[in-house]
Amino acid sequence: GAVVSQHPSRVICKSGTSVKIECRSLDFQATTMFWYRQFPKQSLMLMATSNEGSKATYEQGVEKDKFLINHASLTLSTLTVTSAHPEDSSFYICSARFTSYEQYFGPGTRLTVT
């Protein structure tokens, strides 16, 4: 299947700082990418839909000024957690739409805010 990577795989940052997470589709172009958040022992929660060259569409309850999403190219989307706090500690997962039928997920990024 198609490959999606995320960087970094783990990050620890101090409260009040910003963290950027990259999501790349390695062997295909993705006009649409998605960002999810997953807390321990819970399901994935969709945060936003990222379309190349346009503004992201955020799900209800997700603060767009706190979770900045940029999809500048067909192979790269970035999620920046601004002014991170301990409650933002979570597992962040991206996915990229390969075709109308297939969506591939990255391996996830574990964010810990101290």
Place this chain on the structure above:
Amino acid sequence: DAKTTQPPSMDCAEGRAANLPCNHSTISGNEYVYWYRQIHSQGPQYIIHGLKNNETNEMASLIITEDRKSSTLILPHATLRDTAVYYCIVRVATGTYKYIFGTGTRLKVLA
């Protein structure tokens, strides 16, 4: 998107078939059923999808009832490596193609 309902957990003996049910009683005619699984601390892995007909690939079989209100994922010969959380997702065929994950079924394959 239609909501899905799955049992929270199931056990299966190694080498036996694992049958994972999913209810999606509010599914619309243009919505597909997708199955993904997530092994601990990894991203979800695609398994199979279908619209109306039963589907089979190298990983699993998907049985969709005639009224499309429920489906069953079948892992024909479960192995220990199949231990994971299995998610049944119903997704519209057009538009954003976004997935709304339910709570999933935690499958434990026992030796």
